Amino acid sequence: MKKKSLFKNPFYRFDSLNILLFFTAWGIWWSFFQIWLTNTLHFSGEQVGTIYSFNSAITLILMFVYGAIQDRLGLKRHLLIFCSVMEMLLGPFFTWLYAPLLHSSFYLGTFLGSLYLSFAFLAASPTFEAVTERISRRYRFEYGQARSWGSFGYAVSALLAGFLFTISPNLVFWLSSFIALLLFLLLIFIHPEKNQKMIDLYENKVENAKESSTASLKEIFGVFKMKALWQIIIYIIFSWTFYTVFDQQMFPQFFTQFFATKALGQQMYGVLNSVEVFLEAIMMACVPWLMKKIGVRKTLLVGITIMVIRIGGCGLVTNPLGVSCIKLLHAPETACFALGLFRYFTLHFDTKVSATLYMVGYQIAAQVGQIIFSTPLGDLRDHIGYSHTFLVISGITLIAGIYANFILKKDNVDVNGQPLSKD
Template identity: 50%
Template sequence: MTKHLQPFKNVSYVQSSLTMFLYFASWSIWWSLFQIWLASKSNGLGLSGTEIGTIYSVNSFVTIIFLFSYGLIQDKLVIKRTLIISCASISVLVGPFFTLVYKDLIQNHFFVGVIAGSIFLSAGFLSASGVYETVAEKLSRFFNFKYGQARAWGSIGFALSALIAGHLFVINPDFNFWLGSLLSLFLLLNLILLKSKNEKKMIKTLRNHPDDESIPTAKDMIETLKMKHLWVVMLFIMFTGTFYGIYDGQMFPDFYTKLFDNPKTGQTMYGNLNSLQVFCEAIMMGIVPIIMMKIGVKPTLMLGVSVMFLRIGLSASTDSPILMSLIKMMHALEVPLFMLPTFRYLTLHFDPKLSATLYLVGLQISGQIGSVLLSTPLGILRDNIGYNYTFILISIIVMIAAVFGFILLKNDDEMVDGDPFLKNAQLTN
C-alpha cells in the first residue's frame, strides 16, 4: 500500500495530476458531445455532414497556427506556466462563448461563426492539450515521476465529466458549456496558486541560465523541419491518427446515437459509454508502459494502429447498439497504445530538448493538416454514401498506413538520437 501511495509524496506529481484531471474534465463535459450537438436536430444545431466537416476542417487549419506558436513558446518556457495559464483563462469563457455567441453565429452567419469558433477552440483547447501534456512530461523528467501515471488522471477527469455530460445534455446542452467554465476556473486557480518549492527553484535556475543547452534555440526548432525522418513520422500520423480522429470525433457520436429509436436515449447512453471507455483508458495508461518495456516502443505503436484498423472496420459490420458499444470500448485500448509510444518514439529518435516542438509541431500539426484536407471531403462522402461505406474506406487507408509505418519507422535500436530505450529483457542481461 505504501508503495502505491509513494508518488503522492511528490508535490510535482500531485500538481501535474490535478492539472491533467481538471483540464480534461473541463474539456470533456462539453466536447464529448460536441459533434452530437452540431448534428442533432432536436437539441442541437442540426447541421449536415458537409457543414460539420467544414467546421472541423477550419478548426484544424487554425489549430495548426496555434500549435506552431505554442510549440515554440513552450520549449522556451520549459516548465514555466505562463502559456498554460493563458490557455486556462480562455477556457473559462467556454460557457458564455458557445451559448451566447457561437450558437447564434452558426445559425445566422455560418462562416463568421466557423472562424470565430475555430480561434476560440484552438486557443483554449485544441492546441492547448499538447501544451498541458508536454509541460507534464517535462515535469516528470525534472522531478522523477511517471508521466503516464499523471496523464491517467486526465483520463479519469475526462471519464467523470463524460458520465455527467450525457445526462446534462438531454436536459439542456447549455448546462454542459457552463459547467465547463466552472471547471476551467478551478483549473486556472490550481495553475496560479499551487506550485512546489522545487519547481520554483528549477524555474529560477533556468532563468539564471538562459543559454543552457537544454533549452532549444529558434535555429534548433527550424532545423526540425529539415529532419527527413520527422516527415516519415508526420505522414504516418496523418494517415493513421488523423483518419481515426475524424472517424471517432466527427462521425461516430452521431452514428452511434442513431442506432437507438429515441435520440435522447442514444445521447445519454453515449455519455455513459464514453465515461466507461475513458475509465478503462486511464487503467491502460498505467499498463501500456509495462507493455512497452516488454515488447518495445515501435511494436507497441504498431499494436495501437492495428486496434485503430479493427475498430473502424468493425463499426461498419453491425447496427446492434450492444455490439457497437463493445466496439467503442476498443478506443480505451487505442488511445494509450498510440499516444504513449508515439511520444516515447520522438524522445528516443530525436533530441529530447525539442520534445514540445516535435510533439506540437511535428506530431499534432501533421494530424491537423490531414484534418484540414480530409474533414470536409469525408463529410461530403458521409452525406452521399452513408457512414458504413465511409468507415470501410477509412479502415483501408489506416491499414495501408500501418504497412507504411512498419516498413519505414525506425526500430528501437536504430537512429537513437535521444534517450535510449531498453526493454526489461535488456535490463536484466
C-alpha cells in the same frame, strides 16, 4: 535513487491534478460537440466537416506557436495559465456568441469559433501534455501515469455530460468554465518547484543537465529539416487523422441512431464514452510498462492494428451492443498510439525540442489531415452512409499501418534522446 511511493512525489500529484482538471473541462463539452452541431443546431455532415476543417486549420498554426513558446519557456507555466483563462470563457462564448452566429452567418461563426477553440482547448491540449511529459522526465515519474488522470477526468465528465446535455447543452458549457476556474487557481497558487527539499529529493540530475539551456529558435525551426520527422508526419496524416474524423466527427451521431429517441441515445453515448475513457485511463497507466516489455516500435504497431480493427468493425456490426464492444477498443488503441508516439520522439530526437516535435510531428500533422479530409469525408458520409464510410477509413488506416512497419525505427537505432530502460 531509492524508490519512493508515487503519491509522495509532489510533482506527480500537481501535474496529475493539472491534467485531470484540463481534460475534465474539455471532455464535458467536447465529447458532445458533434452531437450538438448535428442534433441541436441541425447541421449536415458536410457543414460539420467544414467546422472541423476550420478548427484544424487554425489549430495547425497555433500548435507550432504554442510548441515553440513552451520549448522556450521550459517548465514555466505562463502559457498554461493563459490557456486556462481562455477556457473560463467557454460558457459565455458558446451561449451568447458561437451558436447564434453559426446560424446567422455560418462561415463567420465557424471562423471565430475555430479561433477561440484553438486558443483555449485544441492547441492547449498537446501543450498541457508536452509540459507534463517534460516534468515527468525531470522529476522521476512515468508520463502515462499522470496522463491517465486526464483520461479519468474526461471519463467522469463525459458520463455527467450525457445526462446534463439532455436537460440543456448550455449546462455542459458553463460547467466547463467553472472547472477551468479551478485549473486556473491551481496553476496560480500551487508551486512544488519552489520547494528546494522536494527538488533535491526527486530531480533527475541527468535530465536537468540536458535542459539547462532552453531550445534556440534555430533548433526549433531545425526540426523541419529532419527526414525522419517527415516520415512520421506522413504516417500520422493517414492514420491518426482518419481516426479523429471517425471518432469525433462521425461516431457520436452514428451511435445515437440505434436508439428510439435522441435523448436516450445521447445518454447511452455518454455512458459508453465514459466507460471507454475509464478503460483508457487504466491503459494509460499500463502502456509504459508494456513499452518496457515489448519496446516503443512494437507498441506503436499494436496501436495502429487495433485502430484498423475498431473502425472497420463499426462499419460491419449493425447492433448497439456489438458497436459498443468494438468502440471500447479505443482504450488500448489510444494509449498505445499516443504514449508510444510521444516516447518515440523522446527516444529518437533531442528532448530539448520535445514540445515542438510533438506539436509538428503528431498534432499538427493530424490537423493538416483533418483540413484536407474532414469535409470530403463528411460529404462521403452524406452520400454512402456511416457504415461504408467507416470501411473506407479502415482501409486507409491499414495502408498507413503497412507503411509504419517500414519507416518506424527500432528502439536501439538513432537513440538521440532518452534511452528506453527495459524491465
